[in-house]
Amino acid sequence: MALFIASLNSGSNGNCYYVGNKQEAVLIDAGISCRETEKRMLRLGLSIKKVKAVFISHEHSDHINGLPVLARKHQLPVYITHLTRPCVKLEGDDYTLLHFNAFEPVAIGEMQIIPFPKMHDAVDPFSFVITYNNLKIGVFTDIGVVCNHVRAYFAQCHAVFLEANYDEEMLEKGNYPYHLKNRIRGGSGHISNKQALDLFVNHRNKHLSHLILSHLSKNNNKPELVEAIFKEQANETNIIVASRYQESMVYKIDGELGTDKLTSPFSIANSYQTNLFT
Numbered sequence: 001m002a003l004f005i006a007s008l009n010s011g012s013n014g015n016c017y018y019v020g021n022k023q024e025a026v027l028i029d030a031g032i033s034c035r036e037t038e039k040r041m042l043r044l045g046l047s048i049k050k051v052k053a054v055f056i057s058h059e060h061s062d063h064i065n066g067l068p069v070l071a072r073k074h075q076l077p078v079y080i081t082h083l084t085r086p087c088v089k090l091e092g093d094d095y096t097l098l099h100f101n102a103f104e105p106v107a108i109g110e111m112q113i114i115p116f117p118k119m120h121d122a123v124d125p126f127s128f129v130i131t132y133n134n135l136k137i138g139v140f141t142d143i144g145v146v147c148n149h150v151r152a153y154f155a156q157c158h159a160v161f162l163e164a165n166y167d168e169e170m171l172e173k174g175n176y177p178y179h180l181k182n183r184i185r186g187g188s189g190h191i192s193n194k195q196a197l198d199l200f201v202n203h204r205n206k207h208l209s210h211l212i213l214s215h216l217s218k219n220n221n222k223p224e225l226v227e228a229i230f231k232e233q234a235n236e237t238n239i240i241v242a243s244r245y246q247e248s249m250v251y252k253i254d255g256e257l258g259t260d261k262l263t264s265p266f267s268i269a270n271s272y273q274t275n276l277f278t
Contacts, residue, residue, distance in 0.1 A: 001133040002254040008040045010214040011244025015063050019130045019137050024109035025050045028139045031062045034069035040247040052108050056080045058122035059087035071095050083124035119144035121188040129153050141215040144188045146199050155203045159210035159253045165190035166220035201233050209257050214242045
């Protein structure tokens with residue numbers, strides 16, 4: 001009775017996250033092309049036929065670039081807010097558009113997706129918690145500031161995709177213009193490594209088995225830096241840094257701590273192909 005999660009891409013060049021059980025799955029955002037989404041899922045042994053819906057967090061291009069083709073080709077329902085909908089170019093009658101509201105769970109098979117509002121410079125931005133069989137997976141990126149909603153839901157999760165966008169010193173000393181630096185760190189952009197680490201250290205629960213650090217800045221952060229500072233505080237939580245260039249492994253979340261449980265493309269064929277990945 002586990003959940004399986006993967007980052008298909010994470011960063012300002014495109015964001016897409018997979019969460020599913022053995023029967024169904026959802027994608028959170030569709031910021032890479034349909035073709036690339038298909039290729040990366042295929043390499044992981046994940047079947048697009050298992051995906052039953054796409055949830056859109058907000059209208060920025062790195063979260064929706066691949067949506068029109070993906071939704072049309074695979075006839076995927078798109079869950080989006082009333083305010084975000086006009087900002088996304090889905091034209092014609094080829095799409096099933098459904099709206100969600102803050103804190104109202106959406107049932108996708110046996111999973112429930114709980115949306116909650118966040119701070120970000122978008123029209124109506126949301127983050128999500130996916131629940132199944134008492135397991136909870138959070139997708140918390142583009143959150144601007146660690147608000148009370150983020151703290152409360154983070155404390156419930158067994159695994160989280162958590163933004164760690166920038167190193168404060170690298171941003172300050174970097175070549176971004178001053179207005180862009182202030183946009184990033186001003187409370188409606190992104191959170192820093194330090195802010196993410198504070199959330200992790202002070203608000204994780206004892207069942208948090210996987211922390212996937214996400215949406216790292218290409219210019220103002222380094223994967224090895226992020227990994228090092230979080231592993232110092234990890235205890236039994238597995239620390240993974242999501243890439244802006246390729247997919248992660250598939251991680252099995254079953255509520256237990258200890259040795260990292262990941263499903264490689266090689267073990268898929270032997271262990272899960274019949275039920276999960278076909």
